[in-house]
Structure formats: C-alpha cells, structure tokens
Amino acid sequence: MTTVLTVLWHLTRAATLIAGITILVFLLVRVVPGDVVDVLAIEGGLTDAQAEALRANLGLTVSWFDQFRAWCIGVLQGDFGESLRFRVPAADLLWHAIPVTLRLAAASLLLGFVLAVSVSLLATLRPQSVFVSLVDALNIWSISVPTFCAGLVGILVFSLWLGWLPVLGNFLVPVIILGVDAAGQIVKPLHEEMKELGTAAYVRTARAKGLHPLRIVIVHVLPAAAPVLLAMTGLIAASFIGGALTMEVLFGLPGVGSLAFNAINGRDYPLIQAVVLFLAVSVILINFATDLAHRLIDPRPER
Amino acid sequence: MINPYEIGRRTLLAASTALLLASTAIVLPTGAAADEPVRGGVLRIATLGLDTADPHRHTGSIGVQQVYVEALTSIAPDGSAVPWLAESFDVSDDGLSYTFRIRDGVTFHNGDSLTAEEVRANFERVRQNVEGGWLASAMQFTETFEAPDDNTFVVTMNAPYAPFLNLISELWILSPNSPGWDETITQPIGTGPFTFGEWTPNVSLMAPAFEGYWDGDRPYLDAVEFDLHDGADQSLALRSGDLHIGRVSRDQLPMVEADGNIAIQNLKDTTWFFWSFNNRSPNPPLDNVRVREAITYALDKSAYMDFIAGEQGIVTNQMVIPGNFHFDEALHEGDAHAAPNLELARQILEEEGVDPSAVTLQVVSWQRPYAEVAVQMVRELGFEIEHAALDDLGAQQRLGQYDWDLAPMASGPRADVFLRFVRMMSDGPNPVLWGGVQDEEYDRLVSAAVAEADPERRRQHYLDAWQMVMDNYWTVVTGHAPTLFGVRNEVLGFEFGFTFGPHYAGGGLAHAWLAE
Numbered sequence: 001m002t003t004v005l006t007v008l009w010h011l012t013r014a015a016t017l018i019a020g021i022t023i024l025v026f027l028l029v030r031v032v033p034g035d036v037v038d039v040l041a042i043e044g045g046l047t048d049a050q051a052e053a054l055r056a057n058l059g060l061t062v063s064w065f066d067q068f069r070a071w072c073i074g075v076l077q078g079d080f081g082e083s084l085r086f087r088v089p090a091a092d093l094l095w096h097a098i099p100v101t102l103r104l105a106a107a108s109l110l111l112g113f114v115l116a117v118s119v120s121l122l123a124t125l126r127p128q129s130v131f132v133s134l135v136d137a138l139n140i141w142s143i144s145v146p147t148f149c150a151g152l153v154g155i156l157v158f159s160l161w162l163g164w165l166p167v168l169g170n171f172l173v174p175v176i177i178l179g180v181d182a183a184g185q186i187v188k189p190l191h192e193e194m195k196e197l198g199t200a201a202y203v204r205t206a207r208a209k210g211l212h213p214l215r216i217v218i219v220h221v222l223p224a225a226a227p228v229l230l231a232m233t234g235l236i237a238a239s240f241i242g243g244a245l246t247m248e249v250l251f252g253l254p255g256v257g258s259l260a261f262n263a264i265n266g267r268d269y270p271l272i273q274a275v276v277l278f279l280a281v282s283v284i285l286i287n288f289a290t291d292l293a294h295r296l297i298d299p300r301p302e303r
Numbered sequence: 304m305i306n307p308y309e310i311g312r313r314t315l316l317a318a319s320t321a322l323l324l325a326s327t328a329i330v331l332p333t334g335a336a337a338d339e340p341v342r343g344g345v346l347r348i349a350t351l352g353l354d355t356a357d358p359h360r361h362t363g364s365i366g367v368q369q370v371y372v373e374a375l376t377s378i379a380p381d382g383s384a385v386p387w388l389a390e391s392f393d394v395s396d397d398g399l400s401y402t403f404r405i406r407d408g409v410t411f412h413n414g415d416s417l418t419a420e421e422v423r424a425n426f427e428r429v430r431q432n433v434e435g436g437w438l439a440s441a442m443q444f445t446e447t448f449e450a451p452d453d454n455t456f457v458v459t460m461n462a463p464y465a466p467f468l469n470l471i472s473e474l475w476i477l478s479p480n481s482p483g484w485d486e487t488i489t490q491p492i493g494t495g496p497f498t499f500g501e502w503t504p505n506v507s508l509m510a511p512a513f514e515g516y517w518d519g520d521r522p523y524l525d526a527v528e529f530d531l532h533d534g535a536d537q538s539l540a541l542r543s544g545d546l547h548i549g550r551v552s553r554d555q556l557p558m559v560e561a562d563g564n565i566a567i568q569n570l571k572d573t574t575w576f577f578w579s580f581n582n583r584s585p586n587p588p589l590d591n592v593r594v595r596e597a598i599t600y601a602l603d604k605s606a607y608m609d610f611i612a613g614e615q616g617i618v619t620n621q622m623v624i625p626g627n628f629h630f631d632e633a634l635h636e637g638d639a640h641a642a643p644n645l646e647l648a649r650q651i652l653e654e655e656g657v658d659p660s661a662v663t664l665q666v667v668s669w670q671r672p673y674a675e676v677a678v679q680m681v682r683e684l685g686f687e688i689e690h691a692a693l694d695d696l697g698a699q700q701r702l703g704q705y706d707w708d709l710a711p712m713a714s715g716p717r718a719d720v721f722l723r724f725v726r727m728m729s730d731g732p733n734p735v736l737w738g739g740v741q742d743e744e745y746d747r748l749v750s751a752a753v754a755e756a757d758p759e760r761r762r763q764h765y766l767d768a769w770q771m772v773m774d775n776y777w778t779v780v781t782g783h784a785p786t787l788f789g790v791r792n793e794v795l796g797f798e799f800g801f802t803f804g805p806h807y808a809g810g811g812l813a814h815a816w817l818a819e
Contacts, residue, residue, distance in 0.1 A: 159545075
C-alpha cells in the first residue's frame, strides 16, 4: 500500500511539475522580445503592414490565454502544433531529433559508466597504483575542460590533421568527449564511497575469511556503492537528454539540444513548447526511474 | 586595400574589375573548363538556410530553392535580368506590358510540360496568396495575367515598374499539382536540375538530379546535399572535405587559403557597409544636419573598410560599386568624407554650439567588430558613447524603438538596386537599419525612378534620390566587401552568380561536376 501511495504521489508531483514547466515556458518565450515575424523580417522582405498581416495569419495576435488553450487542446489530442518558421508539424521535427539525442546520450553514458566503474574498481583494489591518480585526473578533466574545447581539439586532430573522421555527423569523438566527461563526474564520488566501504566491518570480515580482493570489491563493495552510482548516472542521463548542445553544434548532430536552440533563436513557439514538454517529461521520467531503482536496491529511505 | 581617393579613377576601375575577374579566374583551374565533365557524385554545399518548402512564401535572402525551381528570368553575373524559363521577353515602350515567350521542351519533375497556363497560375497564386516579401510588393503593380497560347504569357501593369524583370527572377514557377498548392506547398514540383528530395529543417536537404532537365545533358551531379545547420563552422568542414562549398569569414580566410585544396570565390554583388542616423525620431543635437556632418568627418572610410575586408574592401560613398550601371563617378570623386577631417568636425560642432563631452550618443549595432571601430572613430571627437551590440533580433527590436542615435550596419546582395533604395522609402520594408527615413520628396524620386522606362532617366532619378540621402546625412556609405565562399578544388565548372542563388541562367550547380 505504501508503495502504491508513493507511486501515486510521484505521478501527481510529476504531472504538476510538467504543467508548471509548460506554463512557465509558454509565458517566458512570449516575454522575450521579438517573435517569429521579427525573425523573418530581419531579411528585409516585409513592410510593417505585411508583418502585421503575417502575425495575424500565424495566430500571434490572439490573446495568450487563447493561444495556450488551443495548444493544450492540441497536445491532449496528440497534435503539438506546426512550426511557425518551417510550417511543418513540430512533432515531425522533434521525432527526427530524439533518436540522435538518445543515441548520443546512451552511448556516452555507457562509456562514462563503464570507464568510471572500471577505474574506481581498480583504484580500490590497488590503492597505491596509478589508478588512484587516474580517478583524480578524470575528475579534474571533467571539471576544468569544457566539452567544446575538447571538441575543437578533436576536430583538429582527428578530422583535419589525421583525416580519419568527418567533422559533420561525427559520432565517435562526441561520444568519447561526453563519456569521459561523465566518467569524471561519476568516478570521484564512487571511488570515495568504495574507499569508505572498504573499512566497513563486513568487508573486514570478508577479508578475514580469506576471500579474494576482487571478489570482495565486486560482490560486497560495489553493490553497496550502487546508490551513489545510480544517483550520479541519473543526474548525468537527465542532462544528456537535454542535449549536449556544444557537441551537436560542433559536429553537426541534429539532436534535441540544437533543435531547442534554433527554435528559441527563431522564436518558434510551438516547437519550443514541444521540445520543452519532451525534455520535462524525459527528465521527470528519468528521476522517477532513478528513485524507484534506488528504493529497490536500497530500501532504507522507506523505513 | 583599395583607396580610390588616393590612387585615382583608372586604378579604381581596374581594381574593381579585377575583383570580378579574379573570382571568375580562381574557380576554374587552367584548362578545367575545357575538360569533359564527369558524371556522378554528391556535392555538399552550405550557403544559407531554407525556411519553407513553399518557394512563393520566402521573405528574404534565398540560396537553396534555385536548384529545384526556376523562374522566367534570372539575374546574370552583371546584375541584369536575362531570359530563363522564358526564351525571350519584350517590354512595351510605355512599360505597361511584358510579353514572355515560354521555352519549349521544359518539363516539371512530375513529367508535366510547362506551358504559359502554368506560369499564369503561379503569378496568380503569388498575387492572391502571398502576403510578405518583395514579390507581394511587385504584384501590386500588376493588372492582368494572360496566356493567349501555350508559349505566350502577357503581364499588363497598372503602372510602369522598372524592377519587375529582376524581381520575378524569384517568382518560381511550380506545377500547380504541387502538394499544398491551395495553402502551403509541402513538396514543390519545379523544373530545376535537381528535385526537392528529403528536407529536414535546420539539418539538410538532399536534392537528387532530375533526369528530364531541359538544359542539354545537365546536370552532371547525381545529387546536391545542402547543409542547413545554423551556426556551424563551415570552414572546418570545408578543410576536412565534408563540404565542397561553404561560407568563409574574413578571419578564417588565411587558414582556408593555406589549406591548398580550397579556392575562394565571391558573389558578384557586394555587401554594402554604412552607418545610419536615427531619422525617424532624432534626438538633439543629432536632429541638426550639421552635427551629423561633423560626426561623419570623424569617419575614416579607408581604415574602416580595411578592417572589414582588407585588400578586398572597396571605399566609396554609394550603394553600388564602380562598374555598376547605377554608380556615378562624379559623385564618387566629390565625396567630402573620402578622408577624415577631425579639425573641420570640431569646428562645425563649435559653430553649432555642441560640446561633445556633454553629449552621450546611443549607438546600436550587431555583435560585429567593425561597429566598435566606428564607435572609436566617433569617440575621437570627444562624445560619450553608450554602445549596445546586440544579436540580430535584439538589434532589430532596439532599432525599431528609434531611441538611438547612430547604427553602423551592413546589407547584403539583392536582385535589383531598387531593393536598396526602397529601404529608405516611407513605407519601405524593414527600414530600421536606415533609421526609418520618411520623406515625401525622396519617395517621389524613387517612385519616379521605378516608373521610368528609359534606363538613363531612371538612373538619374535614383542618383537624385541618393543625393538627398547624402545631403541629409540619413545614411553614410563607407564602402563594400564581397561575400566569400570556399570551393574545394575537386569542384569544377561551378561559379557563384550575382546573389546567393547557386543555380542561374548559364551557370551554377547545373554546370558543376566533381573531379574523379
């Protein structure tokens, strides 16, 4: 019963959050100076009268409340509206961008996860080895090296100097850069947790029983450190879903981040709202899944 | 750096001609044009974006749709209108009737033949359905569209309109069977050498070759892929070979040229640079034309254009470059602001009772370095300056408030000189960059130019209008610079035209091929 109530509470909270974010974004994008007609007018083809006519034609002259109501009704019927700039369904643009972002996020996260766990594990097994320095190096790298700098270096080295990889549509380099960045964020707290767990009574007992150190770390220490791993991975996954904008722009990857960026620049309201709705739902779902998984592997918060 | 005020008329003309010729010479390695074109390959190009699949609804610069849709006329590299889907055209002496002879043997991508009736349907669609853009303005001057037979199309005007032939170079002829014809076209069916393939907004357009293209055995390429990403650094993609053709900014030029595999081309029309005063609602003391004159004396045009374009900068006081029909040599030679004169500027300010240190000028610009150069030049006179360097949309908004004093700006290539003059008309499109001029006499002169059938008399009306602009210091031209592109050496037979259009009568992507 408690679990059911918890799930219901989470769902209610998620729905409220999504509604709040949607309303806030709807208002914010309209408060920002300029609209899509201003964007089109920059090229110089619209007189004032033509611009006003176009505004009316695009439905930008009706009240915000009516615009919001129409959009909500559309969304509830599965219609996310039409891009004001490109005059194609916003959902089509979004569905085109989502697979790119998911692929980039999943591959980067997997690389970061594997790298962080491996290095933490080896550093815990060999406390005096180079792996401890590697933990710090990864962590400092992720804090101090912006991904766009690493991206530019990657382009210079792999695309221009060596000629191995293309610039546009290159997937490997951004995955490595984001993966290393994610690993750097995960590895330090994970290693600290594993070090602390290494002094726990049950680990001392395992050592006293003569278990192999590798078995102790994998079977007894790592599972106990899983909540830290899960929390960090969930946070990073949520940020990757938002789109690694710099990587997308540098390498010409048409993901959700660059879609949102261009939509905001172009004041493309329906597209902005569709992207934000997707992001809000995704982040909430990831957090929700992370919470549930946390409770499954560590039931203490429920007690 | 070309400074015509120091090196004289002949050198100036030679230099500007050389600029045009160099762009032609660079693209075709010796003997390449004579080589047999090679068939096949996908050419990847990035110039401008594509905002709509409906070619009739564009509102600004266009650099993609020309490959899948064509028009009755085309802009030649010298800026004149030449026949394209029309085999020929005649204009009546009074400028009220245009008769187009429609080319035989042209088919749409769906296999239908092009006749005058399809042309008429396109003109009607633009007149009735399109609310914005240059064409909507041009259509106000049309009275009737008639197609007396399959090969003849006649436009009757309600008043003479000189830019008509140039402007309809962007009135694309589509099959009325194009999906979305009654509302917004979603799949344009044109007559171009390539078809509208798969379009992903802000990402790419894949345009496969049209086998039934009317112009000989062209195109040679299998397809053209347009990269439509906003904000991506095209120079890196050019150097790595991901792009065959892409834009190159001035600061990227040395590295691109050093690559050895990329030639630099430019559009035949130039970007003109100018600074505008707030003409709609000028603040004191800028409402005094003498004060504007004094401020303009602080402008060092040669240094300014050198900063913007280096050796390719052209210094002048007009909106077109030497060699253009509308350029006036005498006006150019008589430019009082050919060189800065701070002493005279200070003298005028004193005569007008202006203490620069007590005046704070509001300068609005895009986030471009040259705007800061302009600011520093004006500061020489002792003015306090608040400089707002904004993004495109921010500048657009701020300029529209007319609460500023000075705006260093630029504007790109256009299909007709009228599209430059119209910006300073009272009801002109997007007038903010030129300070929102509203002057009945200027309107009358430009309208007279537009209504004048005789080219020489039309030119004189335009020059009279421009003299007004200069006398009133509404906008001060500093000079011109070419728009640069990198073209990889494996691209042969390709040359950019007057504007961004990558396909035009006699040149462009239909003529291009990739070296084996």
